[in-house]
Amino acid sequence: MAAPVSKNVVFDVVGTCVSYDKLIETLDKQLGDKMRAEGVKPSMFIYMWVEAAEREYTYLSITNRYIAFDVIFASLFWRMLWMSGIEEPREFATEEDVKKITEGYMDLEVRPDLKECFDKLRAAGFTVRGLTAGDYGRVLGYFEKAGVEMPTEHLMSCDSFGVGKPDLKAYASTYEALSGGSELWFAAAHMWDVSSAKQVGFKSAYCSVLEKEACIDLFGEMDVMSDTLSEMADKIIKASSS
Known part of the structure; x- marks a missing residue:
């Protein structure tokens, strides 16, 4: 019998999980x-x-x-x-x-529904991860201060490999590290960010909480489009099970 497919959602952090x-x-x-x-x-x-x-x-x-x-x-x-x-x-x-x-x-503080978003995804069998352009210690501190679980091994900073988003190599290295038999999502409130991750194979989830206007005419439709992080989690779970 085939092993179950592992499921991961990689989140952008600053602007998505936390606000300015x-x-x-x-x-x-x-x-x-x-x-x-x-x-x-x-x-x-x-x-x-x-x-x-x-x-x-x-x-x-x-x-x-x-x-x-x-x-x-x-x-x-x-x-x-x-x-x-x-x-x-x-x-x-x-x-x-x-x-x-x-x-x-x-x-900076996490968005009010971030914990609910993470809890929903984890309850549905997803591993929640982060990929940030920010300083590792600073970004990890946002989660720790808010009491939102983000294991250190599940958070990666572009500083660690010296390639910044949205260079496709920044997403590709994460995608390749997780791709063995996995269902892989990238979630962000920056349309430039999530649409770039989609180019290397990630399923894409966009939340309009930061930008309001998705500018689909520029970036195209993502697999999941939502107005809140909690709604994003619901739609990812629904898309995964369909």
């Missing part, structure tokens, strides 16, 4: 009033900063100059102030401001 809300709150506390006086909304600044950091992280990686995301993120702060219309960024903010704001990254 605490980072926005930290920036608002540190520089919010000054930013609003310049017509800069803190939430918009954070998302612009994160998106720019993800781009530079990717560009450096695909040109064989991998640098950890956390390093890139901190370095870009002054550039993002300039691009927001602040003419003298290093007079507007101090190194201490940057230090306190980037420390806010350590305090």
Whole structure:
């Protein structure tokens, strides 16, 4: 009799399992009033900063100059102030401001229904894993602080192999390591992320909690599309059993 197929769901972490809300709150506390006086909304600044950091992280990686995301993120702060219309960024903010704001990254919190999502998947026989571009210790700390189970051996950082998402090699190495007789899903709230994982063979699950608009015209339909993480778990389980 054939052995049962192992089932895995690999989650992106930052933006998917955890939100950026605490980072926005930290920036608002540190520089919010000054930013609003310049017509800069803190939430918009954070998302612009994160998106720019993800781009530079990717560009450096695909040109064989991998640098950890956390390093890139901190370095870009002054550039993002300039691009927001602040003419003298290093007079507007101090190194201490940057230090306190980037420390806010350590305090990101998991989404309210993450534990429910993981519990549903595990009860249905799935192993829950994570693949992140973030620092391993920082990302593991998000789960530990929230009391959400994520065994250390089930979490992988791109830092460990020096290839950043969405380079297909970043997904392929994880896919190949798990592919023996497995049903493999990749789950993310970034459409660029999950659609890239689909290219190497993962079944794809997208949650709109971060981006709201899936932009299917750009990325195509995923195997599972949901508005919440808990709904995503239900749909993965249904698709798996069908």
